[in-house]
Amino acid sequence: MKATSDGPPAGWVSITGVLAPGVSVAAYAARQQPVKAVCRTKGCYRRLDLDPTELCGERLGPFPMEKIKRLYECRRWNGCGLDFHDEPAQRKLRLEEFTGRPNVRLRLRCRSGSCKFFRVWLVEEMIEALRKRKAGSGATEIEGLGKMMTTACPLCKKVNWLAEILWANMNTVGWKQLGERSFNHMEPG
Numbered sequence: 757m758k759a760t761s762d763g764p765p766a767g768w769v770s771i772t773g774v775l776a777p778g779v780s781v782a783a784y785a786a787r788q789q790p791v792k793a794v795c796r797t798k799g800c801y802r803r804l805d806l807d808p809t810e811l812c813g814e815r816l817g818p819f820p821m822e823k824i825k826r827l828y829e830c831r832r833w834n835g836c837g838l839d840f841h842d843e844p845a846q847r848k849l850r851l852e853e854f855t856g857r858p859n860v861r862l863r864l865r866c867r868s869g870s871c872k873f874f875r876v877w878l879v880e881e882m883i884e885a886l887r888k889r890k891a892g893s894g895a896t897e898i899e900g901l902g903k904m905m906t907t908a909c910p911l912c913k914k915v916n917w918l919a920e921i922l923w924a925n926m927n928t929v930g931w932k933q934l935g936e937r938s939f940n941h942m943e944p945g
C-alpha cells in the first residue's frame with residue numbers, strides 16, 4: 757500500500773492519533789475489504805456480497821459503508837434481517853511502510869481488562885528487534901504483531917498485546933507544544 761507524503765496509507769485515517777480503518781466505501785476499496793451479509797429473516801435466504809471497488813465505480817466511494825448497507829435492505833413483510841460483516845482486508849499494513857517518519861510510532865498496548873500499560877517503539881527499532889529474534893522483518897503485518905509478543909505485561913502479568921500505529925498530525929498545537937511526547941498521550945484506538 758502506498759502512503760502519501762502527508763497522510764496515512766490509503767484506506768486508513770488518523771483522527772485521534774491512532775491509525776484506524778476509514779469508514780467510506782473508497783476506504784474499503786483501498787483496503788480491498790469486501791463486506792458480506794446473510795439475511796436471518798425467516799424464509800429469506802438472501803446473501804449479499806458488496807464489492808467496494810464496484811461501488812466506487814457507481815460513484816459511491818465518498819459515502820460511509822454503513823449508509824450503503826441500508827440501501828440493500830430486504831423488502832419482506834416480516835422485515836429485513838441482513839447481518840453484515842466485514843471480510844478481512846486483503847491489503848495488510850506492514851511495518852516497512854511506516855519507517856522514516858518522525859510523526860509515526862508503533863504502540864504495543866496491553867488490553868487485559870482495565871490495564872493501561874503500553875510501550876511506544878520507533879518502527880525501525882521494532883523491525884530490528886524482530887530480525888534479531890528471527891521472528892519477523894519489515895514485511896511483518898501490524899495486524900498480527902500483537903499476537904507475536906510473548907512477554908508478560910509488567911503491570912498485570914498477562915500476555916494480551918495489541919499493536920497500533922500512532923500517526924501524529926504535526927500541524928497541531930499539541931504537537932508544537934509536546935512534540936514526540938505526544939505519543940504518550942494518545943487515546944487507546
Ligand SMILES: [Zn+2]
Nearest residue numbers: 795800802830
Ligand atoms: Zn432478507
Ligand SMILES: [Zn+2]
Nearest residue numbers: 866871909912
Ligand atoms: Zn497489562
